[in-house]
Amino acid sequence: xxxxxxxxxxxxxxxxxxxxxxxxxxxxxxxxxxxxxxxxxxxxxxxxxxxxxxxxxxxxxxxxxxxxxxxxxxxxxxxxxxxxxxxxxxxxxxxxxxxxxxxxxxxxxxxxxxxxxxxxxxxxxxxxxxxxxxxxxxxxxxxxxxxxxxxxxxxxxxxxxxxxxxxxxxxxxxxxxxxxxxxxxxxxxxxxxxxxxxxxxxxxxxxxxxxxxxxxxxxxxxxxxxxxxxxxxxxxxxxxxxxxxxxxxxxxxxxxxxxxxxxxxxxxxxxxxxxxxxxxxxxxxxxxxxxxxxxxxxxxxxxxxxxxxxxxxx
Ligand SMILES: NC(=O)c1ccc[n+]([C@@H]2O[C@H](COP(=O)([O-])OP(=O)(O)OC[C@H]3O[C@@H](n4cnc5c(N)ncnc54)[C@H](OP(=O)(O)O)[C@@H]3O)[C@@H](O)[C@H]2O)c1
Numbered sequence: 001x002x003x004x005x006x007x008x009x010x011x012x013x014x015x016x017x018x019x020x021x022x023x024x025x026x027x028x029x030x031x032x033x034x035x036x037x038x039x040x041x042x043x044x045x046x047x048x049x050x051x052x053x054x055x056x057x058x059x060x061x062x063x064x065x066x067x068x069x070x071x072x073x074x075x076x077x078x079x080x081x082x083x084x085x086x087x088x089x090x091x092x093x094x095x096x097x098x099x100x101x102x103x104x105x106x107x108x109x110x111x112x113x114x115x116x117x118x119x120x121x122x123x124x125x126x127x128x129x130x131x132x133x134x135x136x137x138x139x140x141x142x143x144x145x146x147x148x149x150x151x152x153x154x155x156x157x158x159x160x161x162x163x164x165x166x167x168x169x170x171x172x173x174x175x176x177x178x179x180x181x182x183x184x185x186x187x188x189x190x191x192x193x194x195x196x197x198x199x200x201x202x203x204x205x206x207x208x209x210x211x212x213x214x215x216x217x218x219x220x221x222x223x224x225x226x227x228x229x230x231x232x233x234x235x236x237x238x239x240x241x242x243x244x245x246x247x248x249x250x251x252x253x254x255x256x257x258x259x260x261x262x263x264x265x266x267x268x269x270x271x272x273x274x275x276x277x278x279x280x281x282x283x284x285x286x287x288x289x290x291x292x293x294x295x296x297x298x299x300x301x302x303x304x305x306x307x308x309x310x311x312x313x314x
């Protein structure tokens with residue numbers, strides 16, 4: 001499905017593909033993409049947010065992860081402003097939650113079929129397109145954060161029914177899943193999935209079985225919190241002494257080692273590290289040039305995995 005290293009096919013921007021080439025929803029993308037959630041932090045400096053996205057494109061990124069609820073539309077609007085048709089980027093969004101400014105957390109679940117449809121329409125509007133390349137159904141079955149209760153406990157089949165309708169209508173190119181269990185993934189396979197986005201990193205590998213199923217099924221595995229996220233209480237890649245040792249030996253940073261391990265770990269992994277810092281963006285995109293040898297891999301594989309499922313975000 002993927003090839004590691006420099007790809008012979010450059011991006012539409014003419015850049016070599018960082019991390020090599022991967023496949024997402026039938027499209028070739030660079031294996032190192034960009035998770036746009038951290039752009040929320042640049043809300044008061046929209047120019048800097050747009051410049052960060054443009055820099056990512058120049059450096060070969062053509063896969064962006066977003067959501068309408070990131071900054072209540074702000075992040076989608078930044079992507080709309082920064083990306084043009086000539087960039088031919090795959091923008092992946094997610095539905096299943098909505099901003100909740102007065103609530104205990106900045107967002108709440110919005111899992112009901114009519115809420116999913118409304119969320120797709122909102123994404124179409126704010127991204128300025130008539131078709132979303134990939135939409136992840138963001139469940140709350142697994143991973144850190146919210147859990148569904150009451151009328152937010154919605155049957156998977158009812159949710160997939162509305163998403164397949166939207167795909168038939170041409171408003172969605174492909175469907176993915178997020179924050180799901182192995183059982184949910186198995187149940188959804190007949191719909192045809194482009195990707196699965198679960199919380200997963202070198203230090204939090206509870207979902208190894210799901211990753212392997214995705215590899216076997218030709219589904220991209222797109223880990224969120226690939227560095228352990230920005231929230232306190234999450235296991236962080238940079239907290240591990242084995243990661244620091246490898247980083248020193250490789251002349252890399254701990255974050256880069258965590259991302260390089262993910263790229264090496266399975267060929268269907270696509271990365272979407274999040275950052276609002278231009279230096280970190282460059283460092284993350286440079287990870288494709290880091291070669292881990294057998295001893296590096298063995299030392300990193302031996303890092304214990306810690307579940308983050310109990311962590312309440314926010
Ligand atoms: N499907 C879902 O439910 C879901 C949930 C959460 C996130 N996501 C997506 O996944 C993406 C990635 O997750 P995330 O952004 O939450 O977490 P992450 O990528 O694991 O970590 C982001 C944190 O690491 C820092 N960082 C990034 N690059 C770094 C580097 N080279 N060196 C040191 N620190 C670095 C960032 O700070 P700086 O900004 O200072 O660099 C930020 O604090 C998100 O942006 C979002 O698009 C999806």
